[in-house]
Amino acid sequence: MTTVATPPTRTITAGHLPAAAPWGLLAVAMVISGVLFAIMNVGGTLADFNIAGTLFVGMVIYIALILTISSIVESRRHAVDRLMTALVSTAFVIACLPLVSVLWTVLADGIGRFDIEFFTYSMRNIIGDGGGALHAIWGTVLITLAATVVSVPIGLMTSIYLVEYGRGRLAKTITFFVDIMTGIPSIVAGLFIYAVFALIMGPGVRMGLMGALALSVLMIPVVVRGSEEMLRIVPNELREAAYALGVPKWLTILKVVLPTSIAGIMTSVTLAIARVIGETAPLLLTAGYFQSMNLNLFKDQMMTLPVFVYTQYTNPGTNPEAAYGRAWAAALTLMLIVMLLNLIARLIAKFLAPKITGR
Numbered sequence: 443m444t445t446v447a448t449p450p451t452r453t454i455t456a457g458h459l460p461a462a463a464p465w466g467l468l469a470v471a472m473v474i475s476g477v478l479f480a481i482m483n484v485g486g487t488l489a490d491f492n493i494a495g496t497l498f499v500g501m502v503i504y505i506a507l508i509l510t511i512s513s514i515v516e517s518r519r520h521a522v523d524r525l526m527t528a529l530v531s532t533a534f535v536i537a538c539l540p541l542v543s544v545l546w547t548v549l550a551d552g553i554g555r556f557d558i559e560f561f562t563y564s565m566r567n568i569i570g571d572g573g574g575a576l577h578a579i580w581g582t583v584l585i586t587l588a589a590t591v592v593s594v595p596i597g598l599m600t601s602i603y604l605v606e607y608g609r610g611r612l613a614k615t616i617t618f619f620v621d622i623m624t625g626i627p628s629i630v631a632g633l634f635i636y637a638v639f640a641l642i643m644g645p646g647v648r649m650g651l652m653g654a655l656a657l658s659v660l661m662i663p664v665v666v667r668g669s670e671e672m673l674r675i676v677p678n679e680l681r682e683a684a685y686a687l688g689v690p691k692w693l694t695i696l697k698v699v700l701p702t703s704i705a706g707i708m709t710s711v712t713l714a715i716a717r718v719i720g721e722t723a724p725l726l727l728t729a730g731y732f733q734s735m736n737l738n739l740f741k742d743q744m745m746t747l748p749v750f751v752y753t754q755y756t757n758p759g760t761n762p763e764a765a766y767g768r769a770w771a772a773a774l775t776l777m778l779i780v781m782l783l784n785l786i787a788r789l790i791a792k793f794l795a796p797k798i799t800g801r
Contacts, residue, residue, distance in 0.1 A: 459515055464524070467507045468500075475500035489550035494543040501532040545777075552774030555767040565733040565745075569759040575772045577735040578750035581650065582779065585729060585746055586719050588654035588739055589661055594711055596658075597665025604666075605673040606695055623663040631659040632724025639728075650739035653729030653746065657718040664717055668710020672703040705791035712787040716780050722748040747776045 479496045505528045512521040563574035600620070604613055635656040639647050676699050684694040700707070730743030731753050751769045758765035 458520075459512060463511075464508060464527075467511065468504050471504035471507055472496070472500040474503055487550070489547060491546075491550070493546040494539045497535055497539060497542065501528075501535050504528060505532065548770060548773050548777060551767070552770035552772075555771035556774060560768070560771050564735050565750075566735075568733075570761040571764045573768065575747065575750050575768065575775065577732065578745040578747045578772060579775060579779075580735065580737060581729070581732075581744040581746045582719065582748075582776070584737065584739060585650050585653045585657065585725070585744065586715060588651065589657035589718065590711070590715060592654065592658040593661035593665055593714065597662045597714075598669050598707065600662075600666045601669035601673055602695060604670055606691070606699070620663045620666050623659070624667065626660075628656075628660055628718075628721045629723040629727070632656045632727035634659065635724070636727045648728060648730035648743045649741060650729050650736070650744035653725045653744065654739065656724040656728045657721060660718045660721065660724070661714040664714035665710055668713060669703075669707050672706030672710065673699060675706075676702045708787045708791040712784055715783055719780060719783075720748050720776060722752050725749050726752070747772050747779075751776075 475496045478499065479492050483491050505525065508528050509521055509525050512524045516524075559572065560574040561579070562576055563572070564577035565573045565575075566577075600616065604616060608616065635652050639652050680698050680702060681694055684698050685691075689697070725746050726749055729746060729749070731749050732743040732745045736742050736744050750772045754765045754769035754772070
């Protein structure tokens with residue numbers, strides 16, 4: 443018995459758009475919008491190209507295209523459904539427009555000075571062209587690393603106490619002060635550290651260690667709050683199983699609770715680092731600014747990337763255009779450092795997470 447193969451039904455003639463049609467229409471809409479804004483930007487630089495406007499107008503064109511074509515090919519009910527989907531997608535794009543605009547502006551303005559000289563020279567004796575941000579990059583890395591070394595153990599142990607041991611008035615008091623610290627302005631943290639060191643070592647003192655401590659004041663509450671939430675979602679059944687086997691509480695926390703929540707804890711630490719790595723005001727008060735290389739946290743002032751950007755804009759020297767280029771390149775470098783830290787945190791969390799093997 444032979445069977446006759448039936449020809450495939452064409453989706454459009456069957457009253458339905460192909461699955462790839464919305465994506466194709468979106469691509470067409472973005473191309474049309476990009477061409478329109480490219481024509482408007484003739485003679486301008488890459489930084490002058492309006493990426494936010496391109497995305498917004500592209501989404502408006504997409505809404506018109508998907509609604510029109512769906513109304514012709516499909517039923518009215520399908521057209522309304524696609525219209526609502528497009529409106530929700532447009533709302534998401536609008537929410538992302540500030541981030542996209544910032545990324546585009548930093549990339550377009552900073553890529554011009556993203557060269558070897560920028561990463562191998564400091565600003566010592568430079569008042570015009572040339573120079574780089576090597577001293578600021580090292581200062582940012584060292585100060586942030588020192589702040590992390592101070593903040594993570596304190597924040598993690600505080601969260602362990604609140605979740606595993608804390609009961610009564612003391613735990614509520616700690617939670618209350620952590621909430622207050624979460625909302626303090628960064629300049630207050632800088633003033634606090636500066637005042638403490640001024641009482642001990644005299645007024646006018648500035649060093650990298652002071653900047654690290656100022657950042658740690660801002661990091662600790664973020665680490666506490668993030669780690670606390672991650673520890674609370676660990677199932678109690680895991681703790682009870684360990685207790686039933688005779689494992690003491692401290693070892694249960696070390697071997698069961700922490701490995702189970704390590705991915706979330708690393709995420710909270712990464713968020714805390716991203717929260718403070720771009721701070722300028724507390725570092726101006728505590729670490730100061732220095733045009734030469736300084737790798738000693740305990741002596742002399744130390745430059746950081748946020749302060750480098752600030753000083754390049756406020757004191758451009760004899761060539762403002764060159765100074766602004768260095769500032770944008772430093773901002774791009776700072777964003778790349780945050781991205782690299784996120785990647786490292788994910789790799790560490792994946793490596794330290796408990797391995798679940800199937801049968």
